[in-house]
Structure formats: C-alpha cells, structure tokens
Amino acid sequence: MNKATIKDIDVNGKTVLVRVDFNVPLDSQRNVTDATRIKAALPTINYLIDQGCKVILMSHLGRPKGEFDAKYSMKPVVETLSQLLKKDVKRANDCISNETKELAKGLQPGEVLLLENTRFYPGETKNEEGFAKELASLAEVFVNDAFGAAHRAHASTAGVSEYLPAVAGFLLEKELAVLTEALDNPARPFTAIIGGAKVSDKIAVLENLVKKVDNLIIGGGMANTFLRARGLDMGDSLVEEDKLELAKIIERNAKALGVNLFLPEDLIVAQEMKEDAKTQVINTQVPKGFKALDIGPASAEAFAKVVEKSALVLWNGPMGVFEMDIFAKGTETIAKAMAECNGKTIVGGGDSVAAVEKVGVTGEIYHISTGGGASLEFLEGKDLPGVAALQDA
Numbered sequence: 001m002n003k004a005t006i007k008d009i010d011v012n013g014k015t016v017l018v019r020v021d022f023n024v025p026l027d028s029q030r031n032v033t034d035a036t037r038i039k040a041a042l043p044t045i046n047y048l049i050d051q052g053c054k055v056i057l058m059s060h061l062g063r064p065k066g067e068f069d070a071k072y073s074m075k076p077v078v079e080t081l082s083q084l085l086k087k088d089v090k091r092a093n094d095c096i097s098n099e100t101k102e103l104a105k106g107l108q109p110g111e112v113l114l115l116e117n118t119r120f121y122p123g124e125t126k127n128e129e130g131f132a133k134e135l136a137s138l139a140e141v142f143v144n145d146a147f148g149a150a151h152r153a154h155a156s157t158a159g160v161s162e163y164l165p166a167v168a169g170f171l172l173e174k175e176l177a178v179l180t181e182a183l184d185n186p187a188r189p190f191t192a193i194i195g196g197a198k199v200s201d202k203i204a205v206l207e208n209l210v211k212k213v214d215n216l217i218i219g220g221g222m223a224n225t226f227l228r229a230r231g232l233d234m235g236d237s238l239v240e241e242d243k244l245e246l247a248k249i250i251e252r253n254a255k256a257l258g259v260n261l262f263l264p265e266d267l268i269v270a271q272e273m274k275e276d277a278k279t280q281v282i283n284t285q286v287p288k289g290f291k292a293l294d295i296g297p298a299s300a301e302a303f304a305k306v307v308e309k310s311a312l313v314l315w316n317g318p319m320g321v322f323e324m325d326i327f328a329k330g331t332e333t334i335a336k337a338m339a340e341c342n343g344k345t346i347v348g349g350g351d352s353v354a355a356v357e358k359v360g361v362t363g364e365i366y367h368i369s370t371g372g373g374a375s376l377e378f379l380e381g382k383d384l385p386g387v388a389a390l391q392d393a
Contacts (some may be wrong), residue, residue: 003176004167004391006044006143013109015054017139018044018169019156019386021148021370022059022077022114030071032080036353037148040370042084044145044169045112049085054107056138057081058095058115058156060149066122078114089114095121096134104138118156125154132159145169147176148371150386151378157386166390171370176387178367179378182346183212187311193303193334195220195317196349199243202317204380210254215310217262217303219295219319219330226251226263227284235269235286262303266296268320268327275324294320295330304337311343316376318351331355339364348375 020041025033032038041057048055064072078091090113092100100115107113118124123131132155136142142164144150149157150172160166168176182190192213194202199222210216218226221238228239229247254261269290270277281296295303300319307313315338319330332355338345339361347356348369356362369375374384 002393003387004393005173006047006167006169008393009141009165009167011048011051011053011141013052014141015056015104015107015139016048016141016143017056017058017135017160017164018048018143019146019149019160020045020057020059021146022057022074022081023061023148024077024080026076030076032076035080035084037370038077038081038084040171041145041169044143044171045085047170048143049110049112052109054104054109055112056104056107056115057112058118058135059146060119060124060156061117062119064117064119066119066125068120072117072119074114074117081112081114085112087112092116096131096138101138118154121155123155125152127153127155127159129159129162131155133163136160136163139164142166143169144386144390145171146386147172147369147374149374150371150384151374151382153385158389161389168387168390172387174367175369175371175375176378178346179369179375182312182314183379183381186212187343189214189310190312191215191217191306191310191314193217193219193307193313193315193317195222195319195331196351197221197238199225199240199247202376203243203246204382205316205376206250207253208379208381209314210250210257210259213259215260215262215306216254217306219264219299219303219334220317221292222317223264223295224292230263233285233287234292235288235290237269237286237290237292260306262306264295264299265302266298267292268294268296268330270326273321273324273327275326277326279326294327297329300330300333304333307334307337307341310341312346313338313341313343314346314348314379315352316347316349316372316379318355322351322355328355328358332359335359335361348372
C-alpha cells in the first residue's frame, strides 16, 4: 500500500475527523445486534485518544435517501461504542449545524463525538463540494478507516480529503495490505472460492482472479450457469442464459493459464426453496421441476480438500441458499475447511462472514474483511475512491 497512514503524520493534540463504517445491523428495538464493524475501528479510535486528539467520528447507517429518518439514527451506535470504549461518547444531532460545530469546538483532548448519519444529507452520496467543506471545517486532519465504504466517492469518504490532510486508519491499512498481498504476491498454491447467486455480480472478479490463482472453485447459484454452459440440464435452477458464453470464456482462459477450475460434481435439489422442502442429492443433471439450491456432499468434500492443501485461500460468496439451514451444509463445510487450513485464509462478503460466524470459527480465520462491496471491487482491480483520495506515503 502506497498511502500514508495515521502513523505517518503528527496528530498529537489535533482535532481529527474519522470516517468509520458503523453501518451495523439493528433489531426491531434498535439495539445493535452485531458490533463487529464498531470493534474493528477501536484500534484507530484508541490510538487517537492516546495521542490526546479530539476525535470526531462520522458514518452512514442504512439508506435514508438524503433526509432525516429516525430509524437510521446513530443513537444506538453511540451507546454500543460508549460501552466498548468504556467512556461516554458525545452525540451530535446532525453533521454540520452551528450546534454541532460548537460541540466539536468544545471537545477536550481524548473526547469522542459521533456525528449523526451522513446520509441524512443529499450532499453525501452526491459528493457535493459544499457538504464536504462543511464536514472538513470541523477538524484539522482526516482519517479514513471505513474500508466498507471506500468504494464510494461520497463527501465523507473522498470529498473531505480535498480540504484536509488525509491518511488511512489502521483498519483500512490492514484491509489493503492483506488484499494487495493476496493479489500481487500470493503464497502458493493460491485458491479462490467464489459463490453467490449470479455470475453477472462477479464477472470482473472472476476475470481478474483467473489470472492470479492456482485453483478457482465456483459454487452457489453462479455454478449453475457454468454447468449449463457445459451442456448440462439445470431444470428450474437459476441460470443466467445471457452469461453462458462468458462462462465458457472464463473456463477456457482458466485452462489456457493452467488454473484448476472446480465446479460442483453433485447438487442438493428441491422443488421448492423453503425450510421444510424435500431434498435430493443428484449428479449435475437437474430434472425438470427441480432447483439446485446447494452443492452436494461430494462437492463439499472435494472443495474442502483443495482448501486444506492451499497456502492462501480467498473466499467470497456462499455455496447455496445459506439463509436456510436445509441448504447451508455446503457453505458450512467450506467455513470449517477454512478454519482447518494451515495457510492464510481471507473471507469477504456478508454471507461468507455470516457462515464463519455461524460455525463459530471466526478466531481461526486469518482475515475477515469488513467490506463486501469494497473487497469485491478491489479484487476486480478497480481503484477505490476513498483510498485514491488519501495522501501518498
């Protein structure tokens, strides 16, 4: 990573504006149900507190469409953050009013203020100069520690860096370092496992990774399209007919580059996608009226063996309709194999992260990415606006 980090500049005693990713799940009572993203930002926040900084945090939560919506307020996040930091965190009622500016000015060294949801302002997602300037006026330094939003060219991720010295926080630094090493200098053999519903969501990822990996495992709904491209009947399974030629090209490219491409050799099928469905294990010819909804046990075992022999494994996307226990076994087998792998393991994407959490093996994974969309775009080889805007090292 060639971007300056929080340790490359003098922040001692300064007012620091930090973009964090506190877009966390809430229950019906608006309690935070998973504080993973908040915990991930603590090293940066605590470092700034230790440096005697006045810390101003900003984040989005949900998609409130540019206007105030109480259900997307940061209030429950303040409560959770206060508990985790073991100190009271101040809360602003908005982002840029005079009242908030006075709150920011009145901060004492080591105090923390969380602004209200940045997406309550239409200028956030439009990266409006005026809104970015107002945010920047609150502080002397900008730190971006929100990898999960780094692929967005928003006012709080990219715009503010036009007006303040801008560097990466520890979380952003770690995410970039891990993913950069995986793409540019991977340990061998390097295995990528790509799942999820559609090929179209991950075309660029597949095209980029096939040039870099030794093994490419494809599961989930997207595997149906690859199997159909091989001429197999897929019954009523999800198949992207307009992507069959692309699947053939990716498979041909893999062969030409000496990459081992693994597709399911058996499938779990059912007539309906529901928790109490009657399931069958079949080979990869799906009868009419049936849908492929998970990889079969032989495929799961074969994929797990590839994972266990790898020095580096990158996993993004489930192997089936993971939300339903009846179709989750393939995904859970991969999660367990990742935990047992002696090499470095990287997990990105909400469903894959949920799988390792459900199986209880998060502590066995080398790196769990906090940014599904951002990690995908990085794996595609795209520049992330929130990273590109930071100062070079």
